[in-house]
Amino acid sequence: MITVRRAGPLDARPMANLLNEIIAEGGTTALTTPVSPQDLRDxxxxxxxxxxWHIAEDEAGDVLGFQLIKPEAYLPDEAVDIATFAKVGRVKMGIGSKLFEKTKEAARQLGYRWINANIRADNSGGLAYYQSRGFEDYAMKRGVILDSGEAVDKVLKRYDL
Structure with missing residues (x-):
């Protein structure tokens, strides 16, 4: 069984470990350098x-994934950006679905009117995930330079609340 709750500072270490596994695997996040628990707390x-910020856990309290929404300078005030991270090898288990239910609720409570997903064009799993939640393509960013120096295209998807 998967439970979802608000994430807090004490969750930063297991969240950083999960995120660093994803970064090390490469290809699904724009992040290219490891993060520390303090980075996440900050x-x-x-x-x-x-x-x-929401975290998904199994019955033993192990972190299966997390999702966050936060404003970004390139978005209007009515929109918020989303990021989703699921434990390597544990995708397609309903983690993202459960997280998104809580995230939508939080976005509405915070007064946002739509959610933006900014996804690497080569991240087929991420593109499929957001599409399956009802996000629709609305723009493309070409040649985005990551911290590693790699250039990638990004797909922007929108979910109206």
């Missing part, structure tokens, strides 16, 4: 009144 605390 990110969580920087936007507390305009963002929301």
């Amino acid at each position: 990110w969580m605390q920087s936007d507390t009144n305009v963002s929301a």
Whole structure:
């Protein structure tokens, strides 16, 4: 059974471990360098009144994934950006579905009107995930340079609340 709850500072270490596994595998996130638990705590605390972080756990309390929404400078005030991370080898288990239910609720409570997903064009799993949630393509960013120097295209998808 998967449970979803708000993430907090004490969740930063297992979340960083999960995210670093994804970064090491490569190809599904724009992040290219490992993150520390303090990085995640800082990110969580920087936007507390305009963002929301949720974590999915199994019965033993092991982190299966997490999802966050936060504003981005390139988006209008009515929109918020989303990021989803699922444990390597544990995708397609309903983790993302359960997280998104809580995230949609939080976005509405925070007053947002739509959610933006900014996905690497070569991330077929991420594209399929957001499409299956009802996100629709609305723009493309070409040649986005990642911290590693790699250039990737990005697909922008929109979910109206």
